[in-house]
Amino acid sequence: MTRYTITVEPLGREIECDEDQTILEACLRNGVWLPHSCTHGTCATCKSEWLDGEVDHGQASSFALMDFEREEKLLTCCAKPRSDVTIEADLDVDEDLEVFPVDDYTGTVTVLEDIATDTRRLVVELDREMGFNAGQYMKLLVPACADGPEVDRTYSMANPPTQTRTLEFHIRKVEGGRGSDGWVFKDLAVGQQIRLSGPYGRFVLKTGDDRHGIMVGGGTGLAPMKSMVRHALENGEYEGELTLYAGGRSRAWLYDVDVFRALEEEHEGFTFRPCLSDETPEEVAASGDDPDRYGYGLVTDVIAADHDKLSGCAGYLCGPPLMVESALKVLMSKRLFPRDIYREDFFNEADKVDGGLKSPLIKR
Ligand SMILES: Cc1cc2nc3c(=O)[nH]c(=O)nc-3n(C[C@H](O)[C@H](O)[C@H](O)COP(=O)(O)OP(=O)(O)OC[C@H]3O[C@@H](n4cnc5c(N)ncnc54)[C@H](O)[C@@H]3O)c2cc1C
Numbered sequence: 001m002t003r004y005t006i007t008v009e010p011l012g013r014e015i016e017c018d019e020d021q022t023i024l025e026a027c028l029r030n031g032v033w034l035p036h037s038c039t040h041g042t043c044a045t046c047k048s049e050w051l052d053g054e055v056d057h058g059q060a061s062s063f064a065l066m067d068f069e070r071e072e073k074l075l076t077c078c079a080k081p082r083s084d085v086t087i088e089a090d091l092d093v094d095e096d097l098e099v100f101p102v103d104d105y106t107g108t109v110t111v112l113e114d115i116a117t118d119t120r121r122l123v124v125e126l127d128r129e130m131g132f133n134a135g136q137y138m139k140l141l142v143p144a145c146a147d148g149p150e151v152d153r154t155y156s157m158a159n160p161p162t163q164t165r166t167l168e169f170h171i172r173k174v175e176g177g178r179g180s181d182g183w184v185f186k187d188l189a190v191g192q193q194i195r196l197s198g199p200y201g202r203f204v205l206k207t208g209d210d211r212h213g214i215m216v217g218g219g220t221g222l223a224p225m226k227s228m229v230r231h232a233l234e235n236g237e238y239e240g241e242l243t244l245y246a247g248g249r250s251r252a253w254l255y256d257v258d259v260f261r262a263l264e265e266e267h268e269g270f271t272f273r274p275c276l277s278d279e280t281p282e283e284v285a286a287s288g289d290d291p292d293r294y295g296y297g298l299v300t301d302v303i304a305a306d307h308d309k310l311s312g313c314a315g316y317l318c319g320p321p322l323m324v325e326s327a328l329k330v331l332m333s334k335r336l337f338p339r340d341i342y343r344e345d346f347f348n349e350a351d352k353v354d355g356g357l358k359s360p361l362i363k364r
């Protein structure tokens with residue numbers, strides 16, 4: 001295996017990178033933090049100046065790294081060195097983010113259960129402890145099969161970081177998807193060993209903050225929110241109020257409602273707002289459930305109705321890119337500045353092809 005030296009400016013740090021490794025992987029594994037979000041060439045968060053050397057731009061989507069940029073810039077999550085390389089990155093490390101070097105782990109599947117329509121909870125016991133920030137994610141290796149070679153897929157931890165060996169994931173089935181439909185919902189079983197690496201990402205709870213946190217989880221976008229909410233409430237890691245919106249078509253699409261309701265009862269500053277877009281108060285009442293315990297309409301409609309103004313709050317948005325973008329617009333229409341909104345878009349392979357959804361207001 002050929003190895004090259006990557007020089008990261010303005011730090012002047014030099015690290016070794018294998019020819020089949022991305023520059024981001026090599027840096028994160030060697031304790032050099034570089035900005036990143038999706039780690040799959042879609043979001044452009046990791047775009048850096050390319051000062052010297054030769055690279056293969058790999059899987060960089062032509063939306064995240066346009067043709068005219070390819071002589072001067074690279075995506076560190078995709079670029080692999082073909083000689084010694086020098087880059088210059090924006091190294092503005094978020095002060096709420098504790099840097100834990102990325103490493104490889106083996107895990108044993110201890111729970112794999114259906115928790116909502118097309119949604120599974122996967123619990124994995126790691127071979128050793130791992131530190132991470134509430135909101136971060138892991139890459140799970142999806143084994144090679146008839147549909148193609150080994151690939152990795154990213155899933156956010158739903159457990160708080162104080163739980164260092166038992167990781168919880170919430171996985172939504174995507175029709176025809178290699179990782180979900182073709183593995184987690186097909187071959188994976190309790191007792192199996194899986195390989196995973198992490199932690200990745202910079203969508204993290206701003207610990208010690210005293211702003212009112214408005215959290216919006218669409219579908220399994222609830223996973224990092226659960227990690228953040230539990231960390232904030234159970235470990236006293238947040239000083240402000242928190243309101244969590246969870247969106248689903250009907251109650252069959254929502255999960256962990258009882259968990260969040262129990263947290264709401266126990267902690268005064270926490271409000272849980274499950275929202276139903278395709279179910280009416282009458283239908284909820286007819287089934288014996290209390291209709292007043294839900295919001296009705298899209299999660300964005302419920303937020304709009306709940307608040308006149310959100311200035312001074314902090315927004316945390318996570319889930320499918322379309323939902324995240326709509327929620328961003330609602331929060332902004334309520335006077336929340338883009339700089340106070342943190343987002344994690346659950347991009348998939350299809351988004352690489354069509355570019356996902358790009359907003360000039362994006363803060364990834
Ligand atoms: C930072 C981050 C965190 C995430 N966390 C979570 C989480 O906690 N829970 C969760 O459920 N998801 C999460 N996701 C999404 C997750 O990583 C996967 O993208 C998702 O599970 C789909 O993966 P898949 O392998 O099943 O589907 P993919 O193989 O990615 O396919 C997705 C869809 O695209 C189609 N497709 C595949 N290749 C192409 C192509 N070349 N051209 C056009 N269409 C194509 C497929 O048929 C399928 O319909 C996260 C994503 C990111 C970026």
Ligand code: FES
Binds near residue numbers: 035038046078
């Ligand atoms: S982190 Fe590199 S494009 Fe998203």
